[in-house]
Amino acid sequence: MSTNSLLSILVCLLLYGFFTKITTAFSIKEATTDDLQLAFQQKHLTSRQLVQFYLKEIRRLNPLLRGFIEVNPDSLYLAHKADQERKANAQGSLHTLHGIPILLRDNIATKDKLNTTTGSFALLGSVVPRDAGVVVRLRKAGAIILGKASMSEWAAFRSTFYLVVSVEEKNPYVLSAGPCGSSSGSGISVAANMVAVSLGTETDGYILCPSSVNSIVGIKPTVGLTSRSGVVPISPRQDTVGPMCRTVRDAVYVLDAIVGFDHYDDATRAAVKFISEAGYKQFLKPNGLKGKRLGMEKTKEYGQDLFEAAESLKGADKLLKLVVANLNKLSRNGLEELVRKHKLDALVTPYDLRRSSDISTLLAIGGYPGITVPAGYDNVGVPFGICFGGLKGIEPKLI
Ligand SMILES: *[C@@H]1O[C@H](CO)[C@@H](O)[C@H](O)[C@H]1NC(C)=O
Numbered sequence: 001m002s003t004n005s006l007l008s009i010l011v012c013l014l015l016y017g018f019f020t021k022i023t024t025a026f027s028i029k030e031a032t033t034d035d036l037q038l039a040f041q042q043k044h045l046t047s048r049q050l051v052q053f054y055l056k057e058i059r060r061l062n063p064l065l066r067g068f069i070e071v072n073p074d075s076l077y078l079a080h081k082a083d084q085e086r087k088a089n090a091q092g093s094l095h096t097l098h099g100i101p102i103l104l105r106d107n108i109a110t111k112d113k114l115n116t117t118t119g120s121f122a123l124l125g126s127v128v129p130r131d132a133g134v135v136v137r138l139r140k141a142g143a144i145i146l147g148k149a150s151m152s153e154w155a156a157f158r159s160t161f162y163l164v165v166s167v168e169e170k171n172p173y174v175l176s177a178g179p180c181g182s183s184s185g186s187g188i189s190v191a192a193n194m195v196a197v198s199l200g201t202e203t204d205g206y207i208l209c210p211s212s213v214n215s216i217v218g219i220k221p222t223v224g225l226t227s228r229s230g231v232v233p234i235s236p237r238q239d240t241v242g243p244m245c246r247t248v249r250d251a252v253y254v255l256d257a258i259v260g261f262d263h264y265d266d267a268t269r270a271a272v273k274f275i276s277e278a279g280y281k282q283f284l285k286p287n288g289l290k291g292k293r294l295g296m297e298k299t300k301e302y303g304q305d306l307f308e309a310a311e312s313l314k315g316a317d318k319l320l321k322l323v324v325a326n327l328n329k330l331s332r333n334g335l336e337e338l339v340r341k342h343k344l345d346a347l348v349t350p351y352d353l354r355r356s357s358d359i360s361t362l363l364a365i366g367g368y369p370g371i372t373v374p375a376g377y378d379n380v381g382v383p384f385g386i387c388f389g390g391l392k393g394i395e396p397k398l399i
Contacts, residue, residue: 033196065194082099105149110135134258183207209360210244211372218251225393256281347362
């Protein structure tokens, strides 16, 4: 063998080692949006490859976990488009969500090939007039709508009468534990790495609970911070759309993309004053908890019975007004007074399946924000979170 061929073999071996090192150093599984963006920039990954990876994982895992009910047939095309835009340095191609696949809870309307069913056969094939407000913003940010997530039918607020599109979702940590409703598919799919990030919606606990039991991060924004236009409604004074992701940072990127005024949703006008103008990313601080006063809720002063009464009285105008006034009073005299009196930065509580309704109801009736982050696992391995909540517009502090 000549020196030349020996040399070329050596070079090949070296190069081989070099490249395998690079490719194995990056794994899509558990990657954050920052990891993915870096891989895009360094040309180790394209959006198309990323979508292909997720489609493979969905085919492999979804028959068991059932987090997705529909996959966007255009997702590969959209990924290809994102790759072209990045190549051309097109405007917006450096946005944190550009080329990143996102999963939407199925009550969020998309004007594309996907159905918007709220988990019910009753709405299968229905045609929505336009994208939901938050979807308009996500598309503008360059995110790829990968599919629709399974959910409790009609968010479990109608039930029994309709046939259900999404059935038997499973908790990826402990299959028998249940994923918690009703943004269950979003929680499952993010936890099992079938998608990068997701959106859920909350009326009472629907973001916080499934995030908590699937060991991910959920942010339930102040009501009106994110538009509910194009989102099948349950309670206008409580409904809110928020991110469900694997890290706080990812959730904040998604929140940054979806907050803002939408003339189709009046509540967003009133909440504009709560929005952090320079975005929420600036509040991500590793030692943000230092020196903060946290309150732990012990008693139920807040009127779950009235909340339930209010929900059952839709349409009974006079009574409803009375109940709503009462709820407002309870919020003012309850959480608001508590936070002011004790000069609290936030309220904190462990959040597991048994206690799921405690803090979320408190936050729900006042339209207050909350965030849950993974805290551990119970004795059979079911994850639970720790939930921080506070008054309207307190997102910067919660983050
Ligand atoms: C939407 O629903 C129709 C049935 O009405 C179905 O044929 C179609 O495949 C669904 N779309 C997607 C993207 O799954």
